[in-house]
Amino acid sequence: MSNQFTGKTAVISGGAGGIGLALAVEFGQLGMNIVIGDIDTKQLAEAEQQLKTLGINTLTCPLDVTQYQQWLQLLDSAEAEFGDIHMLINNAGVGGLPGSIDDTKIDTWKWVLDVNVMGVVNGTQTVGSKIKAHGQGGWIINVASMAGMNGVAYSGAYAASKAAVVSMSESWAAELKKDKIMVSVLCPAFVKTRIHESLRNLQPEYQNVKQQGATKAQSKGGMGQAAALVESGIPANMLAKRVVEALDSKQAYIFTHPNYRQGVGYRSHLLDKAFTDAEHSPIVGHLKDDEIVIL
Numbered sequence: 641m642s643n644q645f646t647g648k649t650a651v652i653s654g655g656a657g658g659i660g661l662a663l664a665v666e667f668g669q670l671g672m673n674i675v676i677g678d679i680d681t682k683q684l685a686e687a688e689q690q691l692k693t694l695g696i697n698t699l700t701c702p703l704d705v706t707q708y709q710q711w712l713q714l715l716d717s718a719e720a721e722f723g724d725i726h727m728l729i730n731n732a733g734v735g736g737l738p739g740s741i742d743d744t745k746i747d748t749w750k751w752v753l754d755v756n757v758m759g760v761v762n763g764t765q766t767v768g769s770k771i772k773a774h775g776q777g778g779w780i781i782n783v784a785s786m787a788g789m790n791g792v793a794y795s796g797a798y799a800a801s802k803a804a805v806v807s808m809s810e811s812w813a814a815e816l817k818k819d820k821i822m823v824s825v826l827c828p829a830f831v832k833t834r835i836h837e838s839l840r841n842l843q844p845e846y847q848n849v850k851q852q853g854a855t856k857a858q859s860k861g862g863m864g865q866a867a868a869l870v871e872s873g874i875p876a877n878m879l880a881k882r883v884v885e886a887l888d889s890k891q892a893y894i895f896t897h898p899n900y901r902q903g904v905g906y907r908s909h910l911l912d913k914a915f916t917d918a919e920h921s922p923i924v925g926h927l928k929d930d931e932i933v934i935l
């Protein structure tokens with residue numbers, strides 16, 4: 641078996657379970673060396689066992705994606721074990737807590753943005769920069785969500801974090817094209833994982849999230865509803881096969897749920913209408929024909 645991935649090395653954050661582990665299995669079975677970093681060290685040991693049983697070259701590293709130093713340590717270990725790295729999958733993420741604008745605590749915002757946004761920044765500044773430096777090209781896959789394509793009522797922090805991941809991916813795709821690095825953003829809807837139990841990985845510095853947010857949200861049945869939606873999701877291994885298919889045809893946006901077209905399409909329609917409204921505006925409409933700088 642030989643393909644564009646064989647013999648290359650992938651680093652996957654949050655690779656000890658869920659979507660990350662499914663991607664580790666899929667790319668490992670295509671002949672990649674797999675480095676998984678995860679905050680859950682017990683789960684990490686189990687994942688290592690599973691991957692090695694499948695005959696996959698595996699390295700596991702404890703990693704909290706919010707900690708830049710831990711990314712550097714992972715990078716050192718990965719290069720010592722496998723040499724150059726070719727793929728970074730910024731997958732680790734937390735679901736936050738469902739809550740209204742007023743219910744969602746500042747601690748919840750910080751936790752969700754630190755893990756889901758700064759975790760991706762840290763991974764890209766460390767591992768991503770090394771992929772750029774060796775000059776052979778490669779892949780960066782950022783795991784966002786359909787929630788990054790449309791705002792979600794009562795999930796403002798999570799949706800904002802995923803919209804940021806979409807935006808960073810678009811920016812970096814343009815920036816890294818010259819370095820032969822393909823940047824893709826994966827935007828799944830529900831996938832059957834433990835995302836609704838993200839509080840299990842809460843770091844000590846965010847403990848207030850548990851005390852404040854969870855109690856309120858749960859009293860409204862918020863987490864129960866989230867669990868039911870996640871349970872109805874597609875299997876993670878189906879998603880992983882879809883990611884390989886999408887990379888084979890260089891898809892920048894990787895969608896896994898075609899039935900979400902209508903909702904996102906409505907947003908596209910509203911954006912297009914906003915341009916029409918501006919064109920019809922007596923105040924700014926004339927700018928349409930002016931020579932103005934477009935980024």
Ligand SMILES: NC(=O)c1ccc[n+]([C@@H]2O[C@H](COP(=O)([O-])OP(=O)(O)OC[C@H]3O[C@@H](n4cnc5c(N)ncnc54)[C@H](O)[C@@H]3O)[C@@H](O)[C@H]2O)c1
Nearest residue numbers: 654657658659679680704705732733785830831833834835
């Ligand atoms: N499951 C879904 O329905 C769904 C939908 C859209 C997007 N996503 C995204 O997919 C990604 C993977 O989530 P999942 O569904 O597999 O959930 P999951 O909770 O099953 O797995 C997440 C993994 O990330 C690890 N992790 C959590 N915080 C971490 C941290 N600070 N540092 C390092 N590792 C950490 C966990 O230990 C776990 O192994 C997330 O970014 C999530 O937002 C999930």
